[in-house]
Amino acid sequence: MDFPVYSSVVKELKDSFLSVFETSKDVDYEEEQFQDCRITPTTCGTITIENEITNPMTEKLELARKWSLNKYKYTRQLISEKLGHGSRTVDLELDYQIDILKDNKKKYDNILRLAQMFSSHLFHMVHIQKQLGNAFSDLSLKSLELNREFSENADTQKMVAKNGEILCVAINSFIENVNTLVNKTIKDTLLTVKQYETSRIEYDAYRTDLEELNRGPLGPHSLPKIEESKLLFQTYKEKYEQLRDDVVIKLKFLEENKIKVLRTQLVLFHSAISAYSTGNQTQLEEILAQFHIKVKPGEKATPWFDDY
Template identity: 70%
Template sequence: MAQESPKNSAAEIPVTSNGQLEDSHEHSFNRDLKRSLPVGLGLSETKITSHGFDSTKEGVVEAGPFPGKGSSASPKPSVISPSSAAASRLAGQGCDLIIPTGGRAQQKSGPVVLADEVKNPAMEKLELVRKWSLNTYKCTRQIISEKLGRGSRTVDLELEAQIDILRDNKKKYENILKLAQTLSTQLFQMVHTQRQLGDAFADLSLKSLELHEEFGYNADTQKLLAKNGETLLGAINFFIANVNTLVNKTIEDTLLTVKQYESARIEYDAYRTDLEELNLGPRDANTLPKIEQSQQLFQVHKEKYDKMRNDVSIKLKFLEENKVKVLHNQLVLFHNAIAAYFAGNQKQLEQTLKQFHIKLKTPGADAPSWLEEQ
């Protein structure tokens, strides 16, 4: 008996219950697919998902209940790992492959976040130097243009007049301060000489019996003059200290604000001139961004200029009030002290010092320690 050749399952011709051939290609495909899948996984439990090239789930086969058909058994999830070529393409698209504890690869898609580049300190310093150089160039050009009479400058006539008066008064107050210091130095030398002369007369009064009274009168006179001179010296030094504070601190602080105001004015005029030159030129795609940027810089410096002008006006107002009050008191003190000294009115001289709360140092007293001066 001849041996029968083994039957190929793929070559079998299915026969229905009534003996007719089944011409459904779908049934044949489903049957072949069932044989190729693992045991326990039916065709109804499988679903193939296909995406385009832009999808991040290329090469993934998901297992689950097929829509429209129920399954009595609970479906078992099955995931087919993508090939190495697909994994390379996924990596190129910025996707991650996460390997779970079961050893199967799962795909995790999501946006790719790139860390911000760390700013280079050298580049920041270079940018600051560039901005400073550009600003210095603009201001220098503005100053040269003003000195040559080619550029225009913004002038506040009322404020400029007040600043000029302040500077002129500062020079005059400095001259008064210098003369008062000279008078104080000379008066100190005279008082020192009178005190020495009084001591010499007193010594001779004790040693010369025949001229005892004459030397004694002169000794008392010189000592009294030295005492009154010390009182006047205290009043003059008090006058010098207050005028020095007014000139070298209060007025100087105001003039420092004036310098900042003038610098802001130069920057404002420099950027104003730059904006005017750009507005006179052509307007196209290249110049419009420059004009807009120049307009923003001009607005920034305009606000700075307005703020500094307001600060100067306020400081000048308060300085004028403070100057009048301080100088009024100090001039009254100086006048009364000088008049009382040269009139020989010792009581009036002492009363003047009490009026302004001036304390004199006791002659020969030790100088205060450096701790007390702090």
């Protein structure tokens, strides 16, 4: 039974593999072409000076060849794992922590989205309450028989609007701090996690190559390849282990910082909503002072995304 997708992937890998060796031939040709450009050593007494003209194009081709080879090995290992054929290095505890972090990131993003919607709706509600209060005040002056009723409603709407402005400031502070945690601190940690996951695939790719060479027949031609493979394997192993240690450290500090930030912001959110629900303007102002949230004189409520 044919698998068109799998066949196309194999063809791409084959073409990539052949291009690597074609690039290698080009490098050999360039080296032969510039062998005649060497300057013979000049001797003066006991001092010998030797100059050699290097070809920048040769160096670039060599770098391109190495990059292509590494990319080929990485892609081959990744596809092999996806198809369930290749073996992979697994760190159960670390992988579990990374999965939890990625899942929490999605949930925190959702909280931010909802909080921003709440801030926007609150801002528009405060704006309407102000207009409604002004309308009641205007009617209280023109309707003497309903002056008291219109005045009471005007005062109520203005008071609720004032409390809404204070709540809007508190909610925006909550959003700003959680946004910094999610889209800067956590995002930076996930960037290191991405580098770690890439290094893990590279490490497994060169580990697989070394294992295949060790299983093959030994001979004068295979020994140099094995030694070269060992050096590459050791290089990528050290890179993988270093990034793994970096991820462990960042996850530890992230957890400590996350608990500290979220605990403070959740208390702020709860306290502000509770005070607003009871119409306690004094308590709302005390909450802003408690969390060091400063409101500039004459500052009006704005939706979070208008400021940021």
